Amino acid sequence: MIHTIIAYVEDKPGVLNRVASLFRRRGFNIESLAVGHTNRPGISRMTIMVDAEDENVARRIEANLYKLVNVLRVDDLTHKSPVARELALIKVKADSKTRSEIVQIADVFHANIVDTASQTLVLEISGTAEEVTRLLQMLEPFRIVEVQRTGVIAIQPGDDQDYSDPSLFETIQTKQD
Amino acid sequence: MPILSGAQITMEVLVKEGVELIFGYPGGAIMPIYDAMLDYNIHHVLTRHEQGAAHAADGYARASGEVGVAMATSGPGATNLVTGIATAMLDSSPIVCITGQVPSQVIGTDAFQETDVTGVTLPITKHNYLVTEIAELADTLREAFYIARSGRQGPVLVDIAKDVQNEKIEFQWIDKPVKLPGYRPDMSADQRTFQEAADLINNAERPIILAGQGVIASGAMAELLKFVERTNIPLSMTLLGLGGFPASHPLNLGMMGMHGEAWVNTAIQESDLLLAFGMRFDDRVTGNLANYAKHAKKIHIEIDPTEIDKNVKVDVAIVGDLREMLAKLTSHTDQGNRKEWLSKIESHRGDSAVRDIKHMPDMGHLYAAHVIHDIWRLTNGDALVVTDVGQHQMWETQYYHHDTPRSLITSGGLGTMGFALPAAMGAKLSCPEKEVWVICGDGGFQMTAAELTTLAQENIDLNVAIINNGYLGMVRQWQEFFYDGRYSATPMLSPDFVKLAEAHRATGIRVSKREDVETAVRKAQSTPGVVVIDFEVEKEDSVYPMVATGADLDDMIRRPKPEIEW
Ligand SMILES: Cc1ncc(C[n+]2csc(CCOP(=O)(O)OP(=O)(O)O)c2C)c(N)n1
Ligand SMILES: [Mg+2]
Numbered sequence: 001m002i003h004t005i006i007a008y009v010e011d012k013p014g015v016l017n018r019v020a021s022l023f024r025r026r027g028f029n030i031e032s033l034a035v036g037h038t039n040r041p042g043i044s045r046m047t048i049m050v051d052a053e054d055e056n057v058a059r060r061i062e063a064n065l066y067k068l069v070n071v072l073r074v075d076d077l078t079h080k081s082p083v084a085r086e087l088a089l090i091k092v093k094a095d096s097k098t099r100s101e102i103v104q105i106a107d108v109f110h111a112n113i114v115d116t117a118s119q120t121l122v123l124e125i126s127g128t129a130e131e132v133t134r135l136l137q138m139l140e141p142f143r144i145v146e147v148q149r150t151g152v153i154a155i156q157p158g159d160d161q162d163y164s165d166p167s168l169f170e171t172i173q174t175k176q177d
Numbered sequence: 178m179p180i181l182s183g184a185q186i187t188m189e190v191l192v193k194e195g196v197e198l199i200f201g202y203p204g205g206a207i208m209p210i211y212d213a214m215l216d217y218n219i220h221h222v223l224t225r226h227e228q229g230a231a232h233a234a235d236g237y238a239r240a241s242g243e244v245g246v247a248m249a250t251s252g253p254g255a256t257n258l259v260t261g262i263a264t265a266m267l268d269s270s271p272i273v274c275i276t277g278q279v280p281s282q283v284i285g286t287d288a289f290q291e292t293d294v295t296g297v298t299l300p301i302t303k304h305n306y307l308v309t310e311i312a313e314l315a316d317t318l319r320e321a322f323y324i325a326r327s328g329r330q331g332p333v334l335v336d337i338a339k340d341v342q343n344e345k346i347e348f349q350w351i352d353k354p355v356k357l358p359g360y361r362p363d364m365s366a367d368q369r370t371f372q373e374a375a376d377l378i379n380n381a382e383r384p385i386i387l388a389g390q391g392v393i394a395s396g397a398m399a400e401l402l403k404f405v406e407r408t409n410i411p412l413s414m415t416l417l418g419l420g421g422f423p424a425s426h427p428l429n430l431g432m433m434g435m436h437g438e439a440w441v442n443t444a445i446q447e448s449d450l451l452l453a454f455g456m457r458f459d460d461r462v463t464g465n466l467a468n469y470a471k472h473a474k475k476i477h478i479e480i481d482p483t484e485i486d487k488n489v490k491v492d493v494a495i496v497g498d499l500r501e502m503l504a505k506l507t508s509h510t511d512q513g514n515r516k517e518w519l520s521k522i523e524s525h526r527g528d529s530a531v532r533d534i535k536h537m538p539d540m541g542h543l544y545a546a547h548v549i550h551d552i553w554r555l556t557n558g559d560a561l562v563v564t565d566v567g568q569h570q571m572w573e574t575q576y577y578h579h580d581t582p583r584s585l586i587t588s589g590g591l592g593t594m595g596f597a598l599p600a601a602m603g604a605k606l607s608c609p610e611k612e613v614w615v616i617c618g619d620g621g622f623q624m625t626a627a628e629l630t631t632l633a634q635e636n637i638d639l640n641v642a643i644i645n646n647g648y649l650g651m652v653r654q655w656q657e658f659f660y661d662g663r664y665s666a667t668p669m670l671s672p673d674f675v676k677l678a679e680a681h682r683a684t685g686i687r688v689s690k691r692e693d694v695e696t697a698v699r700k701a702q703s704t705p706g707v708v709v710i711d712f713e714v715e716k717e718d719s720v721y722p723m724v725a726t727g728a729d730l731d732d733m734i735r736r737p738k739p740e741i742e743w
Contacts, residue, residue: 017299056490069359
């Protein structure tokens with residue numbers, strides 16, 4: 001089962017490498033990993049889509065992430081109906097005969113045409129990973145030239161958790177000698 | 178404010194962290210720190226190889242519980258530390274390694290002696306740092322010590338660019354807690370779980386404790402003794418747990434696992450409740466996981482949450498420092514009476530004594546068992562023993578009985594040959610009052626024998642027992658059992674160890690007869706400096722019992738019974 005795991009990490013050199021190395025070393029399968037700055041200086045946020053056979057594996061992934069010194073907070077959103085989106089740019093062959101059909105398909109998927117050239121079109125889609133995959137399938141017969149997917153980003157809907165609270169990212173070091 | 182160089186700041190922090198000893202080896206990229214070192218009251222031990230420095234720091238840490246420090250230059254110096262760091266990582270030993278790095282301006286250009294050391298050591302350190310800003314140096318070093326010694330301990334490496342060592346800034350030590358917002362060394366368990374665990378304990382008929390290194394690391398010896406004596410639950414130990422509970426205690430059954438005692442492995446398989454205290458269900462202690470303690474409920478007390486359910490699924494997990502957790506758990510448990518279960522385990526000892534080589538007629542041969550038993554006897558079981566890796570290591574666990582914590586130091590998780598001699602150097606320097614014995618094989622000894630000269634230079638007093646069987650014995654044993662006796666690359670010619678010892682300013686003794694063991698051991702005890710005894714033992718003896726890789730834990734290869742009764 002694909003789990004949606006969010007990691008808040010310190011924005012320092014090498015942190016992405018530490019996270020990637022952890023997944024490789026422990027044999028956890030990453031489907032996708034997307035990372036970007038947050039509104040909070042010094043903190044980046046990762047959405048990690050990972051294939052975990054059972055809840056036990058997902059829990060261990062969480063614990064292993066927490067063990068990294070630069071990881072501030074980990075949340076498994078899998079069972080919290082996350083809002084999940086992926087962005088993709090797709091360049092596809094389009095001639096005078098196929099162009100209008102491609103534009104119609106783009107319409108159905110709420111994809112934008114962001115570039116038009118004599119031989120190709122570039123489509124921009126934002127949707128669930130499944131929607132992106134389905135659009136790609138639909139475009140396959142026209143010959144896809146190039147694709148870039150961002151990997152999934154996700155956020156928890158609703159008012160439950162207020163991440164503007166800075167204490168969520170601080171651990172109080174109780175025992176220090 | 179005084180103006181200090183990065184090198185001086187490094188030494189200032191080391192002094193504040195209580196460091197008195199550094200094991201290391203200099204070179205270009207760390208020369209500023211070596212220069213500053215002369216002005217500080219810290220003793221430097223020049224090992225003959227950086228691997229030796231890392232093992233010595235590790236031995237120092239394991240013997241004392243304090244952080245050990247190793248130092249090396251960039252490139253080859255740092256990569257030579259790698260085996261020692263990996264060894265410390267797998268056995269959760271707190272060491273800090275400080276390496277010099279090429280100047281920050283040329284990092285990434287394949288400069289002379291440049292290696293991406295933080296990259297290389299990323300998966301084998303608890304955490305590591307590359308310092309390219311002098312403003313971050315002091316805090317980074319303090320964090321390194323804090324991370325190494327807190328929570329589940331482990332190695333931390335700090336790679337310091339040479340320009341940072343040379344640069345000068347205003348510096349004043351400020352005593353403030355380190356700020357590591359993402360570091361959680363100790364997550365304490367939920368109160369409810371103690372009652373759940375206690376209910377399992379109070380209702381169990383055939384419980385058994387599996388005590389690991391966590392007992393020693395958290396200093397839970399007294400709490401464990403209290404728990405055992407209240408509940409009357411028998412106890413077995415992992416390799417690294419040895420010493421955490423007195424071997425002489427009647428409820429201590431002995432070691433579990435691949436070369437554990439037969440009755441212990443059988444008892445684990447029959448038990449209805451496993452109490453895993455500070456251990457991690459390594460494959461060397463479980464055997465075939467599919468059939469491991471199938472009828473037992475499992476309670477796991479462990480400081481590292483990533484160990485929970487990693488290899489063995491447990492019913493109750495208590496995450497936290499073992500000493501505290503055990504004290505809380507004990508107050509929830511009832512006084513126990515386990516007569517029936519204990520006598521069942523007793524019956525499993527069966528003919529084990531008859532199969533013990535120590536009790537068999539020797540026919541004039543010298544067995545490792547005799548040697549180690551005699552060393553135990555002649556040191557009154559009080560020595561600090563440091564072993565290498567192989568058959569002799571397992572025989573040590575069977576014939577040297579440890580009653581006190583930190584009296585056995587051995588590479589368990591990584592099984593690093595060459596560990597013993599340098600680790601013993603670190604151990605002896607941290608506990609100078611202890612009688613220290615190295616027990617090693619003829620193979621492993623040769624991997625780090627150059628440290629004999631370091632021991633001479635430092636006037637260190639310790640004894641080395643080489644269990645010389647002319648083979649890479651443990652591998653030979655596997656070849657005998659599992660590869661039709663085809664001895665591929667295991668017969669080994671060794672140097673004349675007596676002469677080798679003498680060339681290194683040590684005393685060398687050769688023993689090939691059982692009746693000479695005692696005299697040699699006594700001579701070693703009364704001779705100052707290093708004494709190396711070359712015990713020429715039976716060449717093709719094997720360690721029994723043995724659980725083959727992949728076999729069930731109670732499916733053991735046993736030593737054949739002697740053919741003649743006597
Ligand atoms: C650095 C390293 N290389 C290889 C091994 C594999 N290995 C495990 S035990 C062993 C044999 C050790 O021989 P020796 O030191 O003579 O000890 P013995 O088993 O004969 O007591 C070997 C080669 C290892 N554990 N460590
Ligand atoms: Mg040998």
